[in-house]
Amino acid sequence: MSKSERPNPLFRNLNAKVASIPMILTAGVVFVGGTLWTVLYSFTNSKLLPRLNFVGLDQYYRLWVTPRWLISIENLLIYGAISLVFSLVIGFLLAALLDQKIRFEDTFRTIFLYPFALSFIVTGLVWQWLLNPDFGIQHVVRGLGWDSFSFDPLYNSSIVIYGISIAALWQGTGLIMCLMLAGLRGIDEDIWKAARVDGIPMWKTYLFIVIPMMRPVFITTLVIIASGIVKVYDLVVAQTSGGPGIASEVPAKYVYDYMFFAQNLGQGFAASTMMLLSVVIVIVPWAYLEFGRRK
Amino acid sequence: MSMANTAAPAIAAASQDIAGPYGPKPRRMFSRRNIFLYGTLFVIAAYYLLPLYVMVVTSLKGMPEIRLGNIFSPPLEITFEPWVKAWSTACTGLNCDGLSRGFWNSVRITVPSVLLSIAIASVNGYALANWRFKGADTFFIILIVGAFIPYQVMIYPIVIILREIGLYGSLSGLVIVHSIFGMPILTLLFRNYFSSMPEELFRAARVDGAGFWGIFLRIMLPMSLPIFVVAIILQVTGIWNDFLFGVVYTRPDTYPMTVQLNNIVNSVQGVKEYNVNMAATILTGLVPLIVYFISGKLFVRGIAAGAVKG
Numbered sequence: 001m002s003k004s005e006r007p008n009p010l011f012r013n014l015n016a017k018v019a020s021i022p023m024i025l026t027a028g029v030v031f032v033g034g035t036l037w038t039v040l041y042s043f044t045n046s047k048l049l050p051r052l053n054f055v056g057l058d059q060y061y062r063l064w065v066t067p068r069w070l071i072s073i074e075n076l077l078i079y080g081a082i083s084l085v086f087s088l089v090i091g092f093l094l095a096a097l098l099d100q101k102i103r104f105e106d107t108f109r110t111i112f113l114y115p116f117a118l119s120f121i122v123t124g125l126v127w128q129w130l131l132n133p134d135f136g137i138q139h140v141v142r143g144l145g146w147d148s149f150s151f152d153p154l155y156n157s158s159i160v161i162y163g164i165s166i167a168a169l170w171q172g173t174g175l176i177m178c179l180m181l182a183g184l185r186g187i188d189e190d191i192w193k194a195a196r197v198d199g200i201p202m203w204k205t206y207l208f209i210v211i212p213m214m215r216p217v218f219i220t221t222l223v224i225i226a227s228g229i230v231k232v233y234d235l236v237v238a239q240t241s242g243g244p245g246i247a248s249e250v251p252a253k254y255v256y257d258y259m260f261f262a263q264n265l266g267q268g269f270a271a272s273t274m275m276l277l278s279v280v281i282v283i284v285p286w287a288y289l290e291f292g293r294r295k
Numbered sequence: 296m297s298m299a300n301t302a303a304p305a306i307a308a309a310s311q312d313i314a315g316p317y318g319p320k321p322r323r324m325f326s327r328r329n330i331f332l333y334g335t336l337f338v339i340a341a342y343y344l345l346p347l348y349v350m351v352v353t354s355l356k357g358m359p360e361i362r363l364g365n366i367f368s369p370p371l372e373i374t375f376e377p378w379v380k381a382w383s384t385a386c387t388g389l390n391c392d393g394l395s396r397g398f399w400n401s402v403r404i405t406v407p408s409v410l411l412s413i414a415i416a417s418v419n420g421y422a423l424a425n426w427r428f429k430g431a432d433t434f435f436i437i438l439i440v441g442a443f444i445p446y447q448v449m450i451y452p453i454v455i456i457l458r459e460i461g462l463y464g465s466l467s468g469l470v471i472v473h474s475i476f477g478m479p480i481l482t483l484l485f486r487n488y489f490s491s492m493p494e495e496l497f498r499a500a501r502v503d504g505a506g507f508w509g510i511f512l513r514i515m516l517p518m519s520l521p522i523f524v525v526a527i528i529l530q531v532t533g534i535w536n537d538f539l540f541g542v543v544y545t546r547p548d549t550y551p552m553t554v555q556l557n558n559i560v561n562s563v564q565g566v567k568e569y570n571v572n573m574a575a576t577i578l579t580g581l582v583p584l585i586v587y588f589i590s591g592k593l594f595v596r597g598i599a600a601g602a603v604k605g
Binding site for chain 2 (some may be wrong): 039113122129230238
């Protein structure tokens, strides 16, 4: 950029290099260094303190025979499937509704998006209250005369993860709606006119013309939802603390509890490495497409 | 359906005069389509607003009324006692000074974290956009990919680093953590913004002899107020709402509001006071909600900028 102005390339951009030290440290030491450190120590039998006493894959064997971890993975898969499908479907439907040239669009958008401003802790506690069988929705419906009505997901270990998903969807669909709306607004108005002239019904236009055109938006949204799924932690802590029993445990909570309560660092490291692995499986193909295409 | 409009046909007609036929043809206000459309929107809006309503209503009732009544009914007798109690006397463990402690901790965490993370990230973004040096892009890509790495993988190494420099458990330590994890998204935000500025501006300043900091402080900063506002919105809500870093890197007396709220509501001791719990929950959600409602479209822009790469 300024090759002709400064003769010595070593000092060229010196200020920029100095200013980038925090970024270089964060990327190099924390992100790369920290990740490698955790992966390395996941092969040790560290208990209270990290020690380089290698035991091979022992921590991973133990991880995959621990019921709590298996339940965590199962929960994550259910929660993930629900989040992906319903956020995309609901988010898109809401965006499509708002895109019908309606009045008060801003008001509706503000209402659909406000839960996203709230933390998962607040979200979890509100839904814990709404789903409380003695006072919440179940109690109210029974009070209307339907005595056998039962809706207590947070106290029923076979459906507790669905109760958590309800809260997560309430909190997160607004964001997906916004992304989808931006995508819909990027579609050329002429496409709609052409479809209308050809007499294609609206739902067909959406399904076969608009959605395929929004592919990049869907991919980005998918990556955002997916990376959020693996991180789910606060919501579970607030809503159920992993209960009843261990029925709503998730991997992130497993990691935290083993690192900071069970004093079994090795297990925590192994579990977090598995989390990393799952993200890598999702991210690498996407990053390859994204960055590969640009070059 | 009182909102069905009377002005729309006139507006539609007016815009037709100006720009020719545009949009769908004007429809009757009580067409089947409109009733379906607005009906659906109202039902969904009610669903989204319901939790907020229940929170407010519950927090204004006394405990006897909560035990007898239904969570959706408005309070018969409005009482602000739960709010007072949640703010100043609710107990977490041994501390019985309410959420106010957590609130002030969160303020002392959020303000410096927002300032520091934005200061670092804006300079990073500027360097990446205008002063690209060899290897800069490598670090940038690592930074962006790092945003997707589960925090759990990096939590413990950071504990060790903070312990080594003596900041583990302190508010300053948490401020550093927030600055680190805010960096990817903010750097991306600023880099894209500065890249979109006209190159001639930068060149002209260089010809006039301005250097790295001169251009940044005197030309770039004054021109980038909107993106700073977006970054502030993003960071204030993000940091205020954080739970994981708060619980890992602070001690009980420095817990941020979210952690303290969770401890108050989910504590197993004592009688559950649902009205106090809901008042505490609203109090914790109030700051990001206010930011959200004041910032309006900028909030949307912030999350869109954070989510979709420009």
